[in-house]
Amino acid sequence: MQFPESWLREFCNPALSTQELADTLTMGGFEVEEIDTVAPPFHGIVVGEILEAVQHPDADRLRVCKVNVGPAGQGEPLTIVCGAPNARVGIKIPCAMVGAELPPGEDGKPFKIKIGKLRGVESFGMLCSAKELKIADDQGGLLELPSDAPVGTNIRDYLRLDDALLTLKLTPNLAHGLSIYGIARELSALTGAALPPATTANVQVNGAQKLHVSVKASDLCGRFSGRVINGINTQAQTPAWMVEKLARCGQRSVSPLVDISNYVMFELGQPSHIFDLDKIQGSLEVRWGKAGEQLELLNGNTIEVDEKVGVISDAHQVESLAGIMGGNATAVSDDTRNIYVEAAFWWPESIQGRSRRYNFSTDAGHRFERGVDPSATIPAIERISQLIVDICGTPNTQVNPIDDQIIQLPKVKPVDLRVARAAKVIGMPITTEQCETAFQRLQLSYEKISGAQGDVLRVTPPTYRFDIQIEEDLIEEVARIIGFNALPDTPPQAPIVARIQPESQRSKFALRHLLADLGYQETINFSFVEEAWERDLTGNVNPIRLLNPIAAPMSVMRSTLLGSLLNVLRANVDRKATRVRLFEVGRVFLRDESVQTTDTTVQGVHQPMRVAGLAYGDVDGRQWSKAEQRSDFFATKGDVEALLAPYTLEFVAAEHPALHPGRSAQVLLQGQAIGWIGELHPKWRQQWELPQAPVLFELDLNAALQRPVPAAKPVPKYQLIERDVAVVVAESISFAQVQTAIGKAKTAIKIANVLLFDIYRPVAGQTATGVSQGEKSLAIRLTLDGAGTALTDSDIDQTVTAVVKELASAVSARLRT
Template sequence: MKFSESWLRTFVNPALTGTEFTHLLTMAGLEVEEEESVAPQFNNVIVAQVLEVTKHPDADRLNVCRVDIGRDTPAQIVCGAPNVAAGLKVPCALPGANLPGDFKIKIAKVRGIESSGMLCSAKELGIAEDASGLLVLPSDAPVGQDIRRYLDLDDRLLTLKLTPNRADCLSLTGIAREVAALTGAPMTLPVIEPVSATIDAQRTIVLDAPEACPLYCGRVIAGVNAKSPTPEWMKRCLECSGIRSISALVDITNYVMLELGQPLHAFDNAKLEGAIHARMAAPQEKILLLNEQTLELQDDVLLIADDKRPLAMAGIMGGEDSGITLDTTEMFLESAFFAPKAIAGRARRYGFGSDASHRFERGVDFGTARAALERASRLIVDICGGQAGPVCETTATLPARAPVRLRPSRVAKVLGIAFSDDEIAALFTRLGLPFTRDNADFVVTPPSYRFDFEIEVDLIEEIARLHGYDNIPAPAPQAALAMLPQTEDTRPLFRVRQILADRGFQEVVNYAFIEESWEADFAANASPIRLANPIASQMSVMRSTLIGGLVANVTTNLKRKQNRIRVFETGRCFYRDANGGPVTGFRQPLKLAGLAYGTAQPEQWGTPSRNVDFFDIKGEVELLLAPKTARFEKATHPAMHPGRCAQIIVEGRVVGHIGELHPQWQQKYELPLAPVVFELELDVLTQSRLPKFSEVSKLPPVIRDLAIVVDQKLEYRQIIDGLEGKLPTLIQDIRLFDVYTGKGVEQGKKSLAFRIVMQDTQRTLQDAEIDVAMQQLITSLQNNFAAQLRV
């Protein structure tokens, strides 16, 4: 809601400075989002009258003007404006004036003729973006008066950031009511003088959809002059509120909407046939709107229509075929109440909005409909002439204003401050809220302009606002504290994130709702969970994997010339599950995913540059899972390379996957290199394992190397698993350090070289027992894997 401070102060004028005034509104919940001056700073500009205009002898487009500046002697000013003429009153910048843009006015010669000042356009004064000529002032403007004072250019424009529940403040009357309640200053509202009917012309009003439109008022006004100029004071009020002046009749309806909060609409009465109907749209019914859009309407759209055709989208926008023009001489003026549920969302559905829909979908005071009609009628008759017919009003069941009960004890409990009954009564009286007493309780009947009063806490909020949020004390909380147990086998999520951050990964936070194509690409999910009301078309489904968001992060960073990327994210993924919770039918596990792209190490002189690979990130995952031991088994995943992907198994449970991005998605998302990604269930990372003591041997280990030849299809993990529980007790560790195929090894075979570490904590090992242990190991390899010693 944008308005002029000086206009508001004609309604209520508290003894506050501009800064105090904006602070008051903000602290009352009516946040002043922006404040600006009507015009930039300039000085020494006055109202002047052009007395005489003659052609410049040496320039075709210049005129020499004799100008009355309110002094004994007229000034001579050279002017090139096309609309300069004798008798006009215009702004005049005198010598010494400083205009916007640091433009200084001096006495100068223009093509040989002295000019003592400059006649100004609105653009030159900074009060309009475009100007084709001088700013023409009304004929009664006092010559010699400072133009800032005459046009009230020291006024401020305030823009309120209203929450949806404060629709009552979408008007100057509503804001004035708030200011009066907050400050106790007297309020002077516009005097509404009913216009007596002088003609019999009227139209029947039929409410075919009474739930959507329970109140409709209208009247015919004949003999209007639509070409009458809009008064300057009204133009200024509209412009200060961000509304462009169109014509007198349209401007009056907009002015009353700003003043009282009631949107109005004017129809050309000559274009109407029969009765006025408030009805729902018929299937596939079409209407041409004032914004030149032709819409095919759905059957939940409320229309204003006559007996033959639709005239307007009720509460949103009028139709082009029934609108008033400069040739209109007879009009039908509408003032109605439309239920918020019947208007909400309809304009957005068709890709536009209006000041009227913004108000109606939040709730308009139905008690003001007839008063607004009378106010607009009076202004129309006074400005455009004409004769008014009787007011036609049809009413159905208006919204019930259910009483709300307030307990003073509850006020004290919620706000932490006790109010006496007299204080609460005084606050309600200042707000204009009618109430009765029921024992200790207050029973408040919400007025028709407050749609936000439904439950007790709404009234408590009003008490807090009016008392002042900054007047509510903030004592330190007092509570008993108890130490909660924190077992060593639980690892905080912060620690998990810190481990990755220490390894050079950067945390990202992506949206949980994503593009549908990501689900198909990275999760092979053909039936994702769809959002009922997505905020954007590319954010229409819920994610079941975090990988898509990380790939998008890489794409974004590559476009910004970042060639080495390490990112990770923790967040929820979403699956359909009949036994899931907390939302029935859905499972929402927490996951952690990471991605590495580019070189394995930052560019440096000491290490050769190479791209990150599967085994680099496998090491990062093992570090993240430690002290738990993970197994990595060949697997497939929709997002990963079919030959470079493994599932991660911890304590017999598959907890995630790791691998290079699938070549198909690398090409689709235009990645020069294949990033390596991993995704893990978060609970396996936050549940750690208690450390176990094992004695460290002080005796030297015995190390033997063993090379065997096995079938090429045999995997290293199969060998280690096969030896588990069958190794001699002396053998502490077996490490694979070489894999060889080629010359000297039979085709279809491969050579595996192991380093065997043997050690005892109590004694030094003897050669004989070492040989026995090695022979047992070799025998086990031969029996279980058909291994042969490589010679």
């Protein structure tokens, strides 16, 4: 919210500078985001009066003017050549004398006025427009000042161009600060400066006409007030002081009635609407909309309402969008003579989100959806009526009584403040007297209750304080008035002990760096995803749903990171990327009834951390030294093994809803399943419109962070012995099964390593190789460690024999001949 400092000081004027005032508001919870001035720096410009304006002898568009600038010109009129179309005798305008400096131009340098000669006529100054002074964008000619402007007065002083413009950044709970008087009320409480009552003088009633209004929805409108005013002149000019204040609040002048309505909204915080009474057919009805009804708004847009939007209608059509914007059918115009002034209390819940449905917002809706004082409707109408009579009144103006309907107002619930509790929360000794002083300055009525547990102040919030609902709200008020700067610097009493990172666990940052070293790029995605991803990629038909999703596609919480990675991949492929390697470290959300609510958990929801990766396109990218090779299961498997090294992983063939049935595996670490790896299922590759299938993996983060503590071991005293064995097994037997069987062999010598270095399968029709159809030959290299003793041929032969015997027993293997 933007407003001029001078308007605020009309209500509350503490002995503070502009910066001190802004700091006080900021420390009081009303953050001043920006301080600006009405006009940029310039000097030497005064109020001048054109005494004579004659045509330039050698230029059709120039006039030679005689300008009176008073004492500033030593009593002699200045001759100034001017090309403005409205330069004429009798008007008062800003006059820049020789030596004056105008605001900086596009080059950032000020423009200095010198004696010039235009088409042979000397000019001793310059007559200025509002745009040249950079106080408006009007290009209509010279800035015409009121006829009573004193000649020779500094234009900055006369127009109050040094007035500061304050921009507040208000949180949604500070609805009572969305008006000049509301901010003045807070400033008075923070500084103790005097605050006069708001201007709400009653206008003399001289008529009896009323417009019948029927409120049909008590959950939409809690109070509806209105007044008929007859015989006004809408072609009157809005006073310059009102136009100036509105402009400095960022609101342009429209017409007298609209300006008055906006002025009172900024002044008191109560939005209102003025109808052309003669355009209303029959009576008004306040109700929820009906499906199919349409309304042409004041901004020219035609919208369609439904049962969730409040409206004001007459006997023929919808006339206004309740609490947001009026309709064009009953808008006031220059021909309007009779009006109906409306001010209402709309329930915040009935206004919230309605503007966003139609992709626009209004000042009225911004206030109503946060909460407007329900007791302010009558004072606002009285203030509007007074201004209408003063500005648009005629001898025939008739002011009729206010019709005030109170349907259902918010119930004010007292809130208790325990003084001892306030002291504990604020962190400093607080007395009952300090709390009472704070409530008195904030105009909060209270009752003091003394008990065994200490004093309790029972506060009844005023109608404009929607934010005071619990004890903590009152504690905040006390802290604001005492001042956050008054809080003592209290060191923590508990000792601070640095937590030592276990050597057997690495950090998430180290894991990220390792993945980056492997060529993967990190992505960060939303935790809420499309419901179809959960169904397709995990088979989750009952995902955790969001009560209020930020967008329709993001309606459920993810139970896997794969969908997020695929979505990023598709975005990159759509932009012609040929090689994509991604990873994400994030949280997933799983239903688990055993989980209870704690400081870090939510009942029924398990929230483990996962690390997932995706490889698409060439393994190393295009280069001259080697041929292109697409990322496949085995290349990505190598990355996973490098990620968890020096642990040895097991990969067991298994099926996953998101992965290719024949090209996927479950990842085991020390016999425990920690995740999955595999190629994307062809069905989903086609659905996601990917030219080739990416390879994905997803692992439990806690397992991926574990690493064995390095342990020193002696260098073998004797050379390790290697023996190669070729065994024939059935095609269905995997090397992992062979490896397991070798590990179970009862040998006197330690087998340090088992390496598969060749696989042979017979060609169809050949039988002399010793390997039949349906079989394969595995060439295995055994590394034998004597553990500090020299191995003999006899020891080696016994070990190989034991291995072959165990293989025959476990997997029906035989030596290849």
